[in-house]
Amino acid sequence: MRQEPSAATFFNGFADTFDTIYDEKRNAFMRWVDCTFRSDMFIRYTLTFDALDNIRGQSIVDIGCGSGPYITEALKRGASLVTGIDPAPNMLTLGRLRVRNSGFADERCILVEDKFPGAPVTPHDHAIVMGVMDYVEDAASFLTALKPVVRRSAVISFPSKHWFRTPFRRVRYRLRRCPVYFYTESDIERLCKAAGFRSVEVRKIPGAGMDYHVCVKP
Template identity: 55%
Template sequence: MGANLNSRKEHNQKVRTYFDKTAVSFDTFYDKKRSSFMQWVDRKYRSDIFERFRLAFETLDPIVDKTVLDIGCGSGPYVVEAALRGSSKVVGLDMAQGMLDLAKQRAEAAGCIEGCQFVLGMFPQDVLQEKFNYAIVMGVMDYIADPLNFLTVLAQQVTDRAVLSFPSKHWFRTPLRKFRYWLKRCPVYFYEPKQIEDLSKVAGFSNLKIEKIPGAGMDYFVTLSK
């Protein structure tokens, strides 16, 4: 039990350290602040990130007057978009202070900081007391050691719908990504559709839709409701 707790703490610390270190470079994704070459790499190999953003807001329409929890909000692109689209309340939760600082700056620059709250915490350990209409979980399941526990708590936290991305398994890109993250000392996980379906059902979601993001996409875009 003690060993388990220690290894979970160590796991979480590795993910937090990784995202605290990479916060600024991750953020440059969204605002085209990278070099032309890196923008080309992003368009060719990381188009998922833009496609899942589009799909998220398409799936969460209408968002006006809905409450939204963005778990692993990172530098806040979804928080800001949800606030600008008229959500009544948006909470961005993230375990990395560096990411939350950027998210606050983004919300300030977009003029929507009043409608946003930012919470430093780790899901599902740090559960918020209130429930939300919608939850957004993008680019996060990649780093979750116990996805069943995560989804079970998520099911209790959401009343209407949750949208999530799950990284898929690919014969070439998965070992490459595993190796890259091993070098950075950050754990990373991959999923099969059947596994996503089984986990979601056991967690308490009876409706699920799994879409493979086309093109360079390595992610599944998943919509869950009860």
């Protein structure tokens, strides 16, 4: 459990900067960096809502919700309830603001300051786990705890391994005291099946070091 407190600490301090990646609030150079090196963040957003399809009237849990971009989109698409879980309080403050600024009533959205596994979570129709497995030391326990929370499907991103980008990112995050973890397609298949998911669809976002976007069903 070493990594979650440090991931939480890192993201708590990084919350404002992270939030500017969405909504194109950054300067021209950083927008170029985001487009070039972080394009998978935007692609996985589109793939997630394509995979979830019609969520009107359904409940969603967004684990590692950050500043809440998936929460507001799920509310826009008519989700009956969205639960966001994140251990970084500054991320949740931004998430709460985003929900209010988008004009949604607080009663359709619950934000929980905690890590997963750990936070008590009731079953939801769908789970969103985007940009989180990067920071999870024990992916097997995380996915095993996720299975009973999911009634219909879960969409999960996993960072891929790349000969150049992976060691570079590892060092960058070590300096930030936030360890990162990487996966192969066979790791993902094995971990999801071992956790009890019946259907596992793995899709690699094209490009060096880009994420895997995975849709699992119980």
